[in-house]
Amino acid sequence: MIPILWKSTLRWPLRRPWQALLAIIGVAMGVAVVIAIDIANESARRAFLASTESISGKATDQLIGGPEGIPEAFFVSLRRDAGIRMSAPLIEGYAITTQQPTRTLTILGIDPFSEVAFRPAMSVAGTPLQNGMAALLTQPDSVILGAKTAAALGVVPGRDLLVRVSGIERPMRVVAVLNDDAGSSSALLNDVVLTDIGTAQRWLQRDGFIDRIDVILHSEAERAILRDFLPTGIRMTTPAQRAQSTTDMTASFEINLNALSLLAMVVGMFLIYNTMTFSVVQRRQLLGTLRCIGVSQREVAVLMLVEGSAIAIIGTVVGLGLGIGLAQGLLALVARTINDIYFVVNVTQIHIGLIPLLKGAVLGIVASCVALAIPTLEAARTPPRTVLRRSSYEEQMTRIVPYIAALGLLGIVVGGVVMWLGPSIWFSYAGLLFLTLGAAMVTPWTTVMLMHALRPLAVRFGGLIAGMAVRDVITSLSRTGVAIAALMIAVAVTIAVGLMVASFRVTVVDWLTTTIRADVFVSAPALNANRLDTALPAGVADRIADLPGVVRIRRYRSSMLPTDRTPVLQIALDVTSADYETFLWAEGNPDQIWPAFANDAIIISEPLALKRDLHVGDTFLLQTTTGDRLVPIAGIFYDYGTELGVVMLPLDRYARWYADDSLTSLGVFVTPGTDPEAFVEAVRTTFPNVALLVRSNAALRATSVEVLDRTFAITNVLQLLATIVAFVGILAALTAMQLERMREFGMLRAIGLDPRQLWQLILTETSLMGAVAGIVAVPVGTAMALALIYVINRISFGWTLQFAMQPEIYIQAALTAVIAAVLAGIYPAWRIARVSPAVALREE
Amino acid sequence: MIPIVSLRAVEKWYDEGAVRRQVLHGVDMHIHAGERVALVGKSGSGKSSLLNIISGIDGADAGTVLVGGHDLNAMNETARTHFRRTSIGFVFQFFNLVPTLSVLENVLLPLELNGIVGRPAHDRAMALLHDVGLADRAGTAPDRLSGGEQQRVAVARALVHQPPLILADEPTGNLDSDTGEQILALLTQLAQQRGHALLMVTHSREVAASADRVVRIQAGRLVDDDRGILL
C-alpha cells in the first residue's frame, strides 16, 4: 500500500501527464545526445582499431619508412642478411567502388608466401582462400573478398568488380570469396580486398616500394638485433602504437562534440528545472494544505525528490534508448568527418559499450538532481497555507529578483575569469557553464526592468489589455521568469553556435583567398579532398611547366609525418619572394623568417605551436629518412587546414633529408588573360592516360569550403536537437502557465472581456516573454560565442578565428524566440476563449 | 483547570512593502477543554490572523501563546508542525481538500500522519464519513462534490485524529447561508459529542448562539468576552 501522503503528491504528475512527459523528454534528449555522440565516436574508433588489428594479425612489431614507404629491396635483405624469417611485407591503399552508393575498400597487398605465420586463417589448406592464394599469384588483377563484403557488393568468384584506384577505373577479378564459416578470416576481410603485393604496387603506382613490414619477434634480444640492423629512415613500432597515434588525431574533434553534447544536457537540465519549479509553484496550495495539517518540511522535500527522481530515472532510461537510435544516425556524419579530415575508416554499425551508457545514466541522474535541488527547497519551504497570499509570494519574488541578478552577475564574472585563467579545456567549459547560469539568473530582473519600461508604451498603443499583459508578466514572475530564462538560454545557444560557425567560415574563406593564389592546381587523385599525400607520376611537373601560358609553377610534397605524439602534416614547397604574401604570421618577423627558412629552419602552423607550446627560436624534431634532426623554428603561420599541425620546409631540403624527389601537387600560375578552366582542360588532354586531379583556383576553394561545411553538419544537427528540446519545453511551460490561470480568465470573461480580447491578452503576454528572451539572448549569445571562438576553439583546436558579426543570426534567433512564444500562446488562448466564464470560475 | 488555549498580550504586525501595520493589539484569550467558542468580527478585523497564531501556522510578534500546554513561541518550525499534526483539526474557508486524493483518503491522511494506518484507521475514517453523511461517497474525487459536501469532508478530516482543538475559519465562505449553517451546526454537534474544544469564525447569529461563548474582535482588539451576547 502506498501511504496516502505519497499518493497526494505523486498523483499530481499523473493528473498533468504531459507536464511530467515534458520533463522526461528534457532528461531523455540530454542523455540521448550525450551517449549518441559517445557511441558514435567509440564505434568509429573501434571499427578502425578492429580493422588495423585484423590486418596486422599476429605481428608483434612493424617496420615503417618515410613518406615514400620502404624500398622493396630492404625486405629481401631483412630476410637474407638479418635472418628475420618471420616477416611479411604489406602495402595498403584504397579503392572506391563505381556502383552507387560507393563503398571504400581497403586494398591489402600481401606476399602470399609470407602470410602463413601472420594471418593463419588465410592459409588453411583446401579452403577457398588457399586456392585463391594460388590464383593471386598466377592471375592478373585478381583479388579475394570476404563473404560479407562480396554479398554487399553483389559479386561472386569469377566475376569482375569495377573500382577506381588512384583515380583510374579498373576491374578487379574476384578469384575467391571467403565463406562465413571460414570464421575469423571472413571478419578479417571486412571491406578489404586482398591481392598480391605486385598487383597492389601497380594499381597504387608504388612500384618498388612497400608500406610496412610486419614482423614477429620472440624476445627482446631479437628486437635489439633487428634494431641494430635497421638503416636510418626505417623505424620500428608496434601495431598498437601506430593505431593509437592515428586515433589520437581525432581527440580535439571528439572533445568538441562532447562539449556540444554537454550543452544539450544543460538545455535539458533547464527543462527539468523549469518543469519542476512549475509543478512546485502550481502545487503551492496543495503543499500549503499539507503543511497545515502537519506534514513537515522534510517530508515535503522527500516527496518532491521522489517524484523528481522518478522523472529523472524514466527520462534517463528513455534517453538511453533514444541515444542508441540517434547514435546510428550520427555515426554516418561522424565517420564522414573522420574520413574527410583524419583517416579512412569504414563503419556502418554502432557498437554499444557499457561505459557510454553508464556515463549517460550517471550524467542524466546527476543533472536532474542538480536541477531538482532548488525547486525541492522551494517546495519544502512552502509555508502552511493562508500565511502567504499569492500576491505577497510574487511580491517577495520581485523583492529577491535583484539579489538573484546580482548573484548571476557574479556568476558571469566568475565564469569569465575561470575561462580566461583556467589552464585546461575543462576550466573553459566550467566557465561557460557559470556564464550561462549567471545569465539565466539575471534574466528575471531584466524582465522586470524591460516590462516597467514598456508598460507606458503598451498602454498608449495597445490599450488597457496590452497594459494588462505587460503587468501580468511581472505579477507572475515566479512562473514567467523561469520560462523566459529557459527560452533565453536556448536562443543564446543558437546564436553562439551560429556565430561560431559563421566566424569559422569567414576566417577559413579569407585564409583560402590568401593562401590559394595559383590559378590551377594539379594533384594525384586522393581518397579525400583534404588528403593530398599521394605522389604524382614522375615527369608531370616538367611537362606542365612547358605548356603554353604557364608563368611559373609552385611545387609541393605533402606527407603525414609521424612524431612522438600525433602525426603532423609536413609540406615541402617552393617559396619565392612572390609567395611571401600567402603567409600570415602569428609569430616571427618575415624579414628574418625567410632567410632562416632558406637556410636551415622550418616554419610551423599556429595549432602545432599552441598544442606543443613552441615559439620562434625553439626546435622541432623531424624524423627524416636520413636520421632524426632538431630543426629551428623560424616562424609560426596561421593555418586552418588541419588542427593536427603543419610543418613546412623548402622542397630541395626535403628531397635531401628524405631522399625523395617526388611531388604531390602543383600550383600553376598562368599568364593574365588565360582562362583557368580552359587551362584545366589543356592539362587533362596533355595527360590522357594519367589520373590527375586538376582544379581551378575557384574549384579548389569551393571544395575546401564544402569539406568545412560537412564538418559542421554534426554541429548543426546537435544545435537543432537542442533547439527542438528547448522549443518543446517553452511551449509546454507557457501553455501550463496560461491554463493554470483559467479562473482568472474566467473572471475576466465574466466582467466582460470577449474571447477576441482574451486572445489578444494571452498572445501579447507570451510574445512579450518571447521578445524579452530574444533581447537578453543577444548579448548572452554573443558572449557565449566569444567564449567559444576565442577561448574554447583556441584551446581545443589552436585556431585564432576572426569574429564574424552576422546580423541575420541575431534576427533569426530573435524571431525563433518570438515565434516559439506566440505558438505557445495559441493553444491556451484557444482553450480559454472557448470555455464559458461560469465553467472557468468553477474550476479548481 | 488549565485552559487549552491561553493567549496573553498577543500582538501581530504585517509588513506591507515599506510600512508595518499592526493587526492584533494585545489579545488575551482563554479556551477550556471541550469549550465551543464563536469568533465574530468584520472582515479584516484579524480573525484569521488570530487563528493562524493559535495553530502555530504563524508566529506572534509579542505576547505568549500557550496551546495544549505548549509555548508556541518557543517552538521551532518542526516542533510546530508536529504540534499541528497531533493537536489541531482544521476547517478552512476554501480549498480544504487535497484534490489528488479521494474523499476517504483525505480523511485518512491525518491518521496516517499520526501513525495510525490499516484497519483501525479505515474504520475510524469511515465512521466519521458516516457521521457527516458521506459514507457512500468515500471513493469519489473531491472536485466531484458540491461545496457543502466538500466542507463536510473537511469536518470529518478535522475530527478524525481526535485533536483536542478544532479551528474553523469561516467554513461557510462559499456556501449559501443554509448550507453554511448546517456545516457549522454539524461541527458544533460533533465537537460536543466528542469533547473537542472548538474555535470557529462565523457570521451567523444562530450558529454563534449555539456556542458556549461568543468572542468579538474589532480592529485587532477583543472587545467582548461574554457568554451569550449576540451580534
Ligand SMILES: Nc1ncnc2c1ncn2[C@@H]1O[C@H](COP(=O)(O)OP(=O)(O)O)[C@@H](O)[C@H]1O
Ligand atoms: N499575509 C498578510 N500580509 C499582509 N497583511 C495581511 C496578511 N494577512 C492578513 N493581513 C491583513 O491583516 C488584517 C487582518 O486580516 P485577517 O486576519 O485575514 O482578517 P479576517 O480574517 O478577520 O478577515 C487585514 O487588514 C489583512 O489585510
Ligand SMILES: [Mg+2]
Ligand atoms: Mg479571514
